[in-house]
Amino acid sequence: MMKLNYKRTILVGFAFFSICAFWQVYDTIIPLILRDTYHMLDGPAGVVMALDNVLALFLLPIFGALSDKKGARMPFIVRGTVCAAVLMMLLPLMANAFDAGNTLFGAVAFLAALAVLLVVMGTYRSPAVALMADVTPKPLRSQGNAVINLMGALGGLYTLVMIKVAVRSDANGHADYFLLFLSVAVLMLAAIAVLVLTIRERKLVQAMKDINYGVSAAEDQGKTTEVDGKEQLPAPVKRSLVCVLACIVFWFMGYNAVITAFSKYATHMWSGGLSHASTCLMVGTVAAVISYLPVGMISARFGRKRSIQAGLLSGVASFVFLAFVSRDFSPLLYLGFAGVGFAQAAVTVNTFPMVWEISRVGNIGKYTGYYYTCSMAAQTITPILSGYLLQWFGYHTLLPYGAIMVAIALIPITMAKHGDVKPAPKGNKLEMFDTDD
Secondary structure, rough: OOOOHHHHHHOOHHHHHHHHHHHHHHHHHHHHHHHHHOOOOOHHHHHHHHHHHHHHHHHHHHHHHHHHOOOOOHHHHHHHHHHHHHHHOOHHHHHHHHHHHOOOOHHHHHHHHHHHHHHHHHOOHHHHEEEEEEOOHHHHHHHHHHHHOOOOOOOOHHHHHHHHHOEEEEOOOOOEEEEHHHHHHHHHHHHHHHHHOOOOOHHHHHHHHOOHHHOOOOOOOOOOEEEEEEEEEEHHHHHHHHHHHHHHHHHHHHHHHHHHHHHHHHHHOOOOOOHHHHHHHHHHHHHHHHHHHHHHHHHHHHOOOHHHHHHHHHHHHHHHHHHHHHHOOOOHHHHHHHHHHHHHHHHHHHHHHHHHHHOOOOHHHHHHHHHHHHHHHHHHHHHHHHHHHHHOHHHHHHHHHHHHHHHHHHHHHHHOOOOHHHHHOOOOOHHHHOOOO
């Protein structure tokens, strides 16, 4: 019986581990720097927070396809990580200098440095995620994606812990984030060093190509037909792909709005808001970490689609619950964020593999780009929309907005008919992938 090579998947996951450590510090701290150091209103700050997603709309599909063409993901991952680790150190230094009165490092300079950093991050995210699909059989990709997301959650958890221990404030209340950014940059470099030293990309990818990613011709949902001289997916498969991508859009519209703005929500609504916010987000992350592997196993048995539906229902219920209990800080918030963490695990573990299931040899990076085009389009729109809702109607709109968007995501995923897990072939050479490297 086919089994996932957990050791190798964990090692491949160090790329996503480093990426998620960065995005956690970006999502949690950059909104606070924009508000507290550069005194931006919520609406314009929401536009700035959407900048990474605007860039990603173009960069992630392009570099996913480029890594397909090159036939290697590692060069993109290594170069991108090294450059990002260096560039991210500029941000706290510039904020500190501006707070000390150096107008040379004002908002324009800070935003320019941030934009360059985000361009660099956009060059290697698709290759990093596609690497797991490259070296994992199709029927095992939900389980493999569970491991990858577990690694990513651990990276985010590291950052949340460091927010509690590495942020210092001076007598005037100015927060110094330099040590926090330094700790994340060092972690990113160490993670990629592990990846480079342990994974032999070309050898592993060729082995997977030799077995057509573990599916027979009859099971291959990525088969194309020729229409007017061009290779296209059959119409029913294409409709399912569109439905899965639509689900991804609305999920991220709701989830990302809440996660990105929650530090501002908490510091606005409660005293000690940043500490409480990081604890709530940490509870959500821990819940996701605990859920990833069980969700991957459940999906293999009951299907990816059902698991996504369960996750979306959990997300809706959790956001509605949080809307009622979050006006003042309460330990009940932890229960709500635990539900959000499970939802994030169930949706993320399974939507990517549903897209990959429709891919074929040589175009995994392109389909990874499709996923990111949709997720980043949602994350481009939602900080702006939710940011102006906060500014014009109040912070109480954040959680109901999240609940409505996630509820809408249930509609298209229910309509998807392709991309679910197929029965695993028995007694074939896929069994070799259960061995250690």
